[in-house]
Amino acid sequence: MNDAARDIAYAIPWRTSGVRVGAHKSFLSGSSGLFRDIVPLTTFPDPRRIAIRASLSDPFEKLLVRRAEQPSAIDVAVLVDVSASMAFEGRCNKIALAADIAEALAICTERTGDTFALLPFDSALRQDLVLWKTLSRAAHLGAVEKLRGVTPDQKGVEGIAEAGAAIAGARKLVFIISDFLWPDEAARMAAETLAFHDVVPIELRDSLELEDLPRWGLLNLRDLETGRSRLVAMRPSLKERWLTLRNDQRSRIARVLDADMREMFTIRDSVDWMRFTAYLLYGAA
Known part of the structure; x- marks a missing residue:
């Protein structure tokens, strides 16, 4: 991990009631x-x-x-989508990107004295990958490495509700890392389950999924969620229609999430850590 990733920071626009001494504004x-x-x-x-x-x-x-x-500490939870669509590898590896972001956030919590929890999910909360809140650096690193080795193969993201229920309680700073190729109902479920928390949605996009597809040619495409393959004769009108449908789907998801969460932050192919840090600090103002 480069130094820029290690130096990220975040801020919260609310006061915490936590009794543990930390780095955030509090009511105490x-x-x-x-x-x-x-x-x-x-x-x-x-x-x-x-x-x-x-x-x-x-x-x-x-x-x-x-x-x-008295500055206080908070609890930070990182919810990572490990459903089948996250297995797509074109110009980036989405799981590797998610693991890098989770690791950077874990390092940041260690500096500020906040707890860190990692809750990967697909159709259910992945208990084999879960790290409950802790201050342990070794536990953080171990959980991130387990995440880095995951091969997503389960369709569905219904586990977001189980993950939200698992972190119920005092207000937390919650990150959702996903490609957000979700049905509308899943987005509404996430918004309702996490409504009490300060939620930061982070979208991972691979430009090869749609934006950089060729205008002409035969493409053998496979749906990672269903496993079905299809030979497609790509042409400009079809690519434009696909892009329109994808952008419409993204806009619907963003509208649902942004109503109760911070504005979605999009990472395309690789992380610009300085831009990400600026978003975490000044997007919270």
Whole structure:
């Protein structure tokens, strides 16, 4: 993994209630962290933080103390689509890309003190690949390597609902990594199941799937979800119709997801890590 991938960072636009010290804004007050306000000692009984100048100038002669905002940690969950469509290899290997992104996010959580969980899914939650939330670097690396070795062969993405149910509870930062070649119902299911969380959808696209197909020629195509093969006589009108259908499908999925999640981030063939980091930091503002 290159240095740019190791240096990614993310931000959240909400305050956490987590009690574990971390790097994110929280609702909690403490003795250390960013200055929040000055309050009476009876409100925040910590005499080590007495604000002498403010106390002397207080017209009610109250003893005042400085109160700080206690930064807290959050839970980060990465949901990875390992259904059959993710097995397509043209100009990129989607599973390898997903593993690289998951590894980069795991490294970032280690720096910020957040927990990391990895939940791959296809037609069901893949229990053989799941890593429940942990701070262990060794566990992170082991789970990512298992993901990297997966050969997707199951159709369907219904496991997204099971993955969402598995991370129910306190609000989390959730990443969904997929090609999003989903039926509309699966997108609605994902939106409903993960509605409480801060969700970042990351779309993986291989330009050879449609955009870079030849305008003319005989193509032997295979549907990875159904396994059916078909010989197709490609021509400009057919390619245009396929592109229109694919873009319409993507627009429908994006509309459903964007209503409850952050705007979808698309990766085409390879990851531009600087652009990805900018999206994670400033797209959360």
